[in-house]
Amino acid sequence: MTELQPLHARNLALPGLAHCFFTRGGGVSTGVYGSLNGGVGSRDEPALVGENRARMARRLGVDAERLLVPYQIHSSDALVVEAPWAQDARPRCDGLATRARGLGLGVTGADCGMLLFADAKAGVIGAAHAGWKGALGGVIEATIVAMEREGARRAEIHIALGPTIGAGSYEVGPEFVERFVAMDAAFRRFFAPSGKAGHAMFDLPGFIHAQAARLDIASFEAIGIDTYVSEDRCFSYRRSVHRNEPDYGRLVSAIALV
Secondary structure, rough: OOOOOOOHHHHHHHOOOEEOOOOOOOOOOHHHHHHOOOOOOOOOOOOHHHHHHHHHHHHHOOOHHHHHOOOOOOOOOOOOOOOOOOOHHHHHHHEEOOOOOOOOEEEEEOEEEEEEEEEEEOOOOEEEEEEHHHHOOOOHHHHHHHHHHOOHHHHHHHHHOOOOOOOOEEEEEEEHHHHHHHHHHHHHEEEEEEOOOOOOOHHHHHHHHHHHHHOOOOEEEEEEOOOOOOOOOOOOOHHHHHHHOOOOOEEEEEEEEE
């Protein structure tokens, strides 16, 4: 059995904490899902996804049914979690927070930002899925607010960003740029000219970092891997579209108090 090869952030190497930015290797799925596909929303065989999730949970140090991943909707909604939910009762949100030990909080991604949060002093953790809609809409702050309801202090919160589509791989149209600039003219700095007239390259990791930094957190670290380019380690929705593939796998990033 191929070993899982998760990535780790230095700023989350904290006492009583386990975290993993899982890559695509070490699972049982095949084809476009090869091999550690964690996406229950994909068209992969559910039993294979279940086994992949179970392997992730074991590596994180929690029971399989206690690795919790919400039904992500590209929102700015964050939820405090105290106990596991049934698989068919996943809450529709993009941020989670808890102070409960032995619960793994996870999010999936295949280009979007996957963020893990921790205040080790208060014993509170969080996870958030931040595509451009969530990042622009405030999912990072909403997750921090949920953590604060559990006793965290934002000045003690460390955030790490997992593999995300990079600035050199994310081309967008003029209406996309204008949506950001209409909210704040300073957001134009996250766009650079592309080779296509009227289009631009969007720096999603840079935008996420800036949105987090303005919240006066303790630290921010980005893994710095472009999901589109790093095919051996990452699934990518955009890469799958460009190749006319029928579907794509999802990465999982997760954190737990152990």
